[in-house]
Amino acid sequence: MTCSQTTLGPGLRRGNGALWSMTLTHHTLPLVERPAWRALHAHLPQAQRLHLRQLFADDPRRGERLALEACGIYFDYSKNRIAPGTLELLLQLAHESALRERIEAMFRGDKINATENRAVLHVALRAPRSARIEVDGADVVPEVHAVLDRMADFAERVRSGAWRGHTGRPIRTVVNIGIGGSDLGPVMAYEALRHYSARNLDFRFVSNIDGTDFAEAVHGLDPAETLFIVASKTFTTLETMTNAASARAWLLAGLGGDAAAVAKHFVAVSTAAAEVARFGIDTAHMFGFWDWVGGRYSMDSAIGLSTMIAIGPAQFRALLDGFHVVDEHFRHAPFERNLPVLHGLLSIWNNNFLGAHSAAVLPYEQYLKRFPAYLQQLTMESNGKRVTLAGHPVACDTGPIFWGEPGTNGQHSFYQLIHLGTRLVPCDFIAFAQPLNPLGNHHDLLLANVFAQGEALAFGKTPEQLRAEGCPEPLVPHRTFEGNRPSNTLLLRELTPYALGTLVALYEHSVFVQGAIWDINPFDQWGVELGKALAQRIVPELVGPEVELHHDGSTNALIRRYQQMKGGGPR
Numbered sequence: 001m002t003c004s005q006t007t008l009g010p011g012l013r014r015g016n017g018a019l020w021s022m023t024l025t026h027h028t029l030p031l032v033e034r035p036a037w038r039a040l041h042a043h044l045p046q047a048q049r050l051h052l053r054q055l056f057a058d059d060p061r062r063g064e065r066l067a068l069e070a071c072g073i074y075f076d077y078s079k080n081r082i083a084p085g086t087l088e089l090l091l092q093l094a095h096e097s098a099l100r101e102r103i104e105a106m107f108r109g110d111k112i113n114a115t116e117n118r119a120v121l122h123v124a125l126r127a128p129r130s131a132r133i134e135v136d137g138a139d140v141v142p143e144v145h146a147v148l149d150r151m152a153d154f155a156e157r158v159r160s161g162a163w164r165g166h167t168g169r170p171i172r173t174v175v176n177i178g179i180g181g182s183d184l185g186p187v188m189a190y191e192a193l194r195h196y197s198a199r200n201l202d203f204r205f206v207s208n209i210d211g212t213d214f215a216e217a218v219h220g221l222d223p224a225e226t227l228f229i230v231a232s233k234t235f236t237t238l239e240t241m242t243n244a245a246s247a248r249a250w251l252l253a254g255l256g257g258d259a260a261a262v263a264k265h266f267v268a269v270s271t272a273a274a275e276v277a278r279f280g281i282d283t284a285h286m287f288g289f290w291d292w293v294g295g296r297y298s299m300d301s302a303i304g305l306s307t308m309i310a311i312g313p314a315q316f317r318a319l320l321d322g323f324h325v326v327d328e329h330f331r332h333a334p335f336e337r338n339l340p341v342l343h344g345l346l347s348i349w350n351n352n353f354l355g356a357h358s359a360a361v362l363p364y365e366q367y368l369k370r371f372p373a374y375l376q377q378l379t380m381e382s383n384g385k386r387v388t389l390a391g392h393p394v395a396c397d398t399g400p401i402f403w404g405e406p407g408t409n410g411q412h413s414f415y416q417l418i419h420l421g422t423r424l425v426p427c428d429f430i431a432f433a434q435p436l437n438p439l440g441n442h443h444d445l446l447l448a449n450v451f452a453q454g455e456a457l458a459f460g461k462t463p464e465q466l467r468a469e470g471c472p473e474p475l476v477p478h479r480t481f482e483g484n485r486p487s488n489t490l491l492l493r494e495l496t497p498y499a500l501g502t503l504v505a506l507y508e509h510s511v512f513v514q515g516a517i518w519d520i521n522p523f524d525q526w527g528v529e530l531g532k533a534l535a536q537r538i539v540p541e542l543v544g545p546e547v548e549l550h551h552d553g554s555t556n557a558l559i560r561r562y563q564q565m566k567g568g569g570p571r
């Protein structure tokens with residue numbers, strides 16, 4: 001997308017009965033009119049002419065100079081295609097985008113989620129007891145800690161076996177039922193922190209409305225020893241409520257049909273007490289959170305109950321402390337030494353100036369195998385927006401497509417494209433110095449690979465080098481790595497709950513930074529609504545051919561074909 005259109009600043013459209021009560025106090029020029037944005041465009045040809053080989057040759061200290069250590073993360077961003085002056089202009093852009101004021105507005109509890117008229121206060125979920133954060137004049141920190149305390153009490157009871165099922169047996173398996181933000185965080189955190197989890201308990205996760213997900217999750221389980229956590233902010237989500245109803249039926253079928261069993265085998269995590277009670281779960285076994293916690297920002301709210309049961313309250317607190325230390329750093333560190341700010345600005349540079357359409361996150365840590373999926377929601381649901389806060393079309397591309405797999409597996413599949421394809425894919429490499437499962441020289445081999453990938457991407461291999469090695473001439477073009485491909489490396493000491501908290505918070509705030517530059521709202525998700533509504537309309541139409549269809553020709557034909565096929569009609 002070109003950057004020729006103009007946008008309005010972040011003042012909010014009122015009208016329609018003052019739909020949004022919030023006004024932002026900061027004012028910025030439309031993105032394409034900000035001097036730094038223009039200066040970055042003017043600077044671009046010069047930056048594009050320089051190869052990372054040259055940049056490193058010109059500045060022997062670049063590797064250390066363009067690295068930052070904070071909150072236990074060593075962040076090497078030297079292998080980005082930034083020339084002298086690039087970073088200064090990006091930092092100027094942050095200031096011209098009122099980033100500092102926007103950060104303060106979030107931490108202050110302003111209703112920066114303007115389209116839903118909500119505060120955005122996931123930072124309050126990990127604030128210490130002594131903090132004070134107000135929403136509509138009321139301090140929310142005591143409530144946050146009251147829920148954490150109840151969660152801790154419950155988690156301890158399940159972990160110790162004091163919590164008994166309907167037949168008096170302790171719980172052996174916890175099944176989290178939720179989807180999107182009520183699933184991806186819990187699954188990712190469970191997998192990431194499995195090393196710290198109670199191994200006498202098994203954890204499973206059901207999200208998809210596809211019955212296979214539920215069937216496989218409960219396969220082999222004994223209902224008498226199974227606890228379901230129904231995690232849903234609204235408690236109306238079709239997938240979750242359908243799976244929860246199936247879980248209820250499965251449990252009762254296994255326990256002789258006594259409805260009293262539900263109380264011992266179901267707890268709820270929700271903001272909707274009335275809906276929870278309607279389902280049949282005792283609200284005494286409900287753990288609440290608040291409308292100022294977005295789904296994809298909720299893993300450290302009560303949505304993290306399964307995580308807390310798995311790793312215990314003390315380790316969960318350590319996880320929150322990791323988040324909190326990055327929150328403080330984000331709020332107070334000068335932008336040029338600020339991890340999420342630098343990370344977010346480099347993403348803007350790669351996306352809006354160097355033309356990258358995607359970003360790969362490549363953890364060299366098997367426990368982080370679900371981290372890319374988690375970040376997909378965090379980044380793409382947040383910044384997949386096409387209009388500004390004021391409702392005008394954005395002037396440039398917004399959220400890049402996020403994807404990834406753990407290393408080294410990816411090296412044997414899609415890395416070919418990253419190294420030698422025609423597209424620019426900036427990479428985030430994540431690695432830990434100390435293995436959680438030391439085994440021979442595995443870890444040195446793993447780390448050698450991550451360092452090698454960043455090096456190969458940046459510096460490549462020239463035709464001259466190949467010829468010197470005796471590469472046959474016809475193969476030279478095929479084996480030439482042009483290099484100059486950007487990457488960040490995030491090196492941490494060890495994957496602990498605390499370290500995981502720092503990593504997630506870093507990405508949360510990086511998303512915020514990018515949203516601020518684009519002047520969009522990263523905290524709503526209207527994009528999931530239309531498909532949901534249309535599905536609800538189609539459900540009753542699937543019963544049979546007698547129903548009249550009024551969709552487009554393709555959708556009508558698909559529905560008819562499905563009706564035939566499911567009924568065993570013509571093949």
Ligand code: G6Q
Pocket residue numbers: 179180181182231232233234235236237240294295296297381525
């Ligand atoms: C996340 C989104 C979305 C949400 C799910 C589940 O930011 O809002 O992924 O988390 O749709 O919603 P419920 O928790 O209400 O079931």
